[in-house]
Amino acid sequence: MSDKRPAPEGIDPTKPNTARMFDYLLGGKDNYKADREAALRLLEIAPETRTLAWFSRRFLTGAAELAAQAGVRQFLDIGAGIPTSPSVYETVSAVDPDVRVASVDFDPVVYRHTDAMVGSTPAVTAMLGDFRHPDDLIERLRTEAGIDFDRPVALLLVGILHFVMDDERPAELIARFREVMAPGSYLVFTHGSTDSDDELIGRTARATDGTTAQCAYRSRSEVEKLFDGFEMLDPGVAPIQQWIGNDLPPTTLVMLGGVCHIPAG
Secondary structure (H helix, E strand, C coil), X not given: CCCCCCCCCCCCCCCCCHHHHHHHHCCCCCCCHHHHHHHHHHHHHCCCHHHHHHHHHHHHHHHHHHHHHCXXXXXXXXXXXXXXXXXXXXXXXXXXXXXXXXXXXXXXXXXXXXXXXXXXXXXXXXXXCCCCCHHHHHHHXXXXXXXXXXXXXXXXXXXXXXXCCHHHCHHHHHHHHHHHCCCCCEEEXXXXXXXXXXXXXXXXXXHHCCCCXXXXXXXXXXXXXXXXXXXXCCCCCEEHHHHHCCCCCCCCCCEEEEEEECCCC
């Protein structure tokens, strides 16, 4: 995205945005100078963060495939970010072409980009929506994306929960979705951990304070408590490296991940 082009209405290109930072880390071009500078500051502290971004993407697609293999045909990718291949849709449609994906993000730039990319794919609906307003989002998922909550869904919350501050009550937001999710549904998540390097936590907090990239790191036990009412699959709430392969290196930024479900019957 050229910094010489005017930003879309409502977008402040001088403030870093998590989706565009992630796009930069993955080698994309849909980002502004502020996003690149914020990402580079993060890379100064934790040079392997670009690798961690790919780990996170691999975890997302692998967990989505797991849910598809279990019979789920509806996927709610909340905080989806700018589309990257392999996408959630590419992954799960390889299991069964008869799937439906809602790709939701609260960033208008992300929404417009996604809508342009998936406009010719009827099974994918791009939506501008905010996880922090669950009642509105659930209703729109029904009416705009054709999601049937009487059937199992996979709720994908990868790279989003650590951007929900404590006063925004993340446990209550998750519980509201759990109330409408049918037995057999899955929930996939990642979350930045307090086990991360202390300097990284401090410097990223200072760099992102007051922006949408502000992060609330939480401990493993705090993360586990967010998912009361779900059954956690092995290896439980753990660094995402434990989910995606053997002998992967640790990272300065510790990203926890997990897959949980509502047992069928």
